């Protein structure tokens with residue numbers, strides 16, 4: 001396939017499917033809503049899910065996030081981790097279907113790279129080292145130009161504490177140290 005043909009094909013799809021087939025959708029960082037003329041987000045139950053491999057996290061932890069189509073694939077998407085203030089943390093992606101966007105800070109969002117039909121996207125998200133709170137992953141899924149879902153949310157991922165550098169003389173594992181720390185928290189509060 002030569003280059004001109006590719007440009008022609010993508011140029012046509014630009015109108016047929018989505019306004020931003022290249023996924024450079026930083027204009028939608030805040031609203032997470034595609035600007036598809038007068039089309040508005042679907043109020044039907046989304047046929048897509050946002051899931052995580054953990055339900056709680058500590059500072060700096062890496063969490064695996066999965067966007068999954070139930071049946072019909074999606075062509076565009078936008079993914080962020082949000083607390084009360086907006087997008088937080090930093091994503092990394094693998095493969096050709098996803099890319100990082102700057103929605104305030106580099107890598108704070110993930111989007112599509114083309115309008116190919118996708119059924120699964122996996123991204124890794126690294127929590128900030130400071131100022132963490134409970135978060136949810138939020139995604140927009142574009143099935144086609146007139147049919148899309150905004151603010152499809154994961155279950156909340158609870159912030160359970162900052163890692164401590166407490167080292168036990170018996171060389172306990174990090175998870176044991178964390179457990180001890182969490183057990184000590186109420187005691188500290190009483191003192």
Ligand SMILES: *[C@@H]1O[C@H](CO)[C@@H](O)[C@H](O)[C@H]1NC(C)=O
Nearest residue numbers: 036037038039040041145146
């Ligand atoms: C949306 O725009 C299309 C043409 O672009 C028009 O036919 C349709 O009536 C509009 N729908 C609404 C709800 O405004």
Ligand SMILES: *[C@@H]1O[C@H](CO)[C@@H](O)[C@H](O)[C@H]1NC(C)=O
Nearest residue numbers: 045046047048049069070071
């Ligand atoms: C997923 O697809 C199956 C088969 O069509 C359907 O029965 C089910 O309700 C769908 N679930 C969601 C969450 O859309």
Ligand SMILES: *[C@@H]1O[C@H](CO)[C@@H](O)[C@H](O)[C@H]1NC(C)=O
Nearest residue numbers: 058059060061062129163174
């Ligand atoms: C905190 O611990 C998690 C594992 O529980 C680890 O993945 C992460 O890198 C640690 N964060 C820092 C800032 O050391």
Ligand SMILES: *[C@@H]1O[C@H](CO)[C@@H](O)[C@H](O)[C@H]1NC(C)=O
Nearest residue numbers: 069071072073074117118119
């Ligand atoms: C899009 O992908 C889904 C899931 O892989 C598949 O079921 C569906 O048939 C595909 N649709 C098109 C138009 O390729």
Ligand SMILES: *[C@@H]1O[C@H](CO)[C@@H](O)[C@H](O)[C@H]1NC(C)=O
Nearest residue numbers: 085088089128129130131132
């Ligand atoms: C954490 O929050 C405090 C108070 O809101 C702020 O001054 C500080 O810059 C924040 N630190 C980071 C690393 O964002």
Ligand SMILES: *[C@@H]1O[C@H](CO)[C@@H](O)[C@H](O)[C@H]1NC(C)=O
Nearest residue numbers: 016017072143144145146147
């Ligand atoms: C989008 O998909 C829906 C459901 O399959 C269909 O009814 C609608 O015509 C499609 N719209 C466009 C612009 O392809």
